[in-house]
Amino acid sequence: AARDPKDLRSPICCILGHVDTGKTKILDNIRRTNVQDGEAGGITQQIGATYIPASAVESRTEELRKGRQFDLKLPGLLVIDTPGHESFSNLRSRGSGLCDIAILVVDLMHGLEQQTIESINLLKMRKTPFIIAMNKVDRLYKWNSVANSPIQDAMARQEEYVRKEFEDRLNQVMLQLNEQGLNVALYWKNRDPRSFINIVPTSAITGEGIPDLLQLVVKLTQSLMVDRLMFVNSLESTVLEVKQIEGLGTTIDVVLVNGMLREGDTIVVCGLGGPIVTTIRALLTPQPLREIRVKGQYVHHKELRAAMGVKIAAHNLESAVAGTQLYVAGPDDDVEDLKDAVMED
């Protein structure tokens, strides 16, 4: 049957990597925000979620496309930020478990580190396709920066010795990746994206390569993952955080992976003292290009379609447990069955 591209949901893209490789900064560059500056000790300690609408991808990739049309079939991207600090392996596992595709961020100056390898193993285990962002190219000695430019244009502008240092460092990291059993290639030299993992050199500070990274995530998902991205109307949704919000009371932040949520829905959530059955009083999202874990202005919705990072306000959520599934009790569902199901997580 012919497929309607309108039935594609937004892919969920998880950012993984060792601490301080620049995961949050890459997102800040895409969002034009300063989330990382506000983090305690500059360390991410929660899973984040940001919706990037197709229009933002389109405008950030304009220079890269040089007038060519972008046949964008996706409504947008839902990006999940994860902590790289070693003590948060549960959150990396949770984040990677939610995603369709991942960006593994590697610091070009440091190469593979402990949590890079941990992340690679998570991605291998779940067979998640991923792209490698070789970040901090602006730290190459005498890097000549033109903000936000496509990476090949940026490379062409560099002095010979800068390109040489880049290639030496890249080759070293590529060898380390080979040692992990990964076949990798710079994305513009990659003739076979099913067999070779794409590398995109980036700078989160000056923005070179960010257009390339965005374009690649969209291209790979909408060309190779169509089956997986077909919208289906069965709910798949995970609780990320339980939070007190002034004026809203206790809320839960959830990632809506598939299906829909509506204001007034009866939801069943795992609680510390047993299952919680409650009603969605407010269904909220941050503004597009804003991080759900940062306090901001929320947009109210009557209903929401996957994929999306969603904040739910409802009574009795105080003891809800992060990392568990959320269910909606439909007219044909037995609430008792759902109560059993949520407590199995």
Ligand code: GTP
């Ligand atoms: P965790 O979430 O704590 O694991 O760290 P992270 O991977 O999100 O890295 P973060 O965005 O916190 O950046 C760590 C530090 O590296 C900050 O001081 C950033 O300013 C710096 N940084 C990140 N990306 C770049 C880059 O591309 N170039 C340069 N020069 N510095 C960068």
Ligand code: MG
């Ligand atoms: Mg971070």
Ligand code: NA
């Ligand atoms: Na950090």
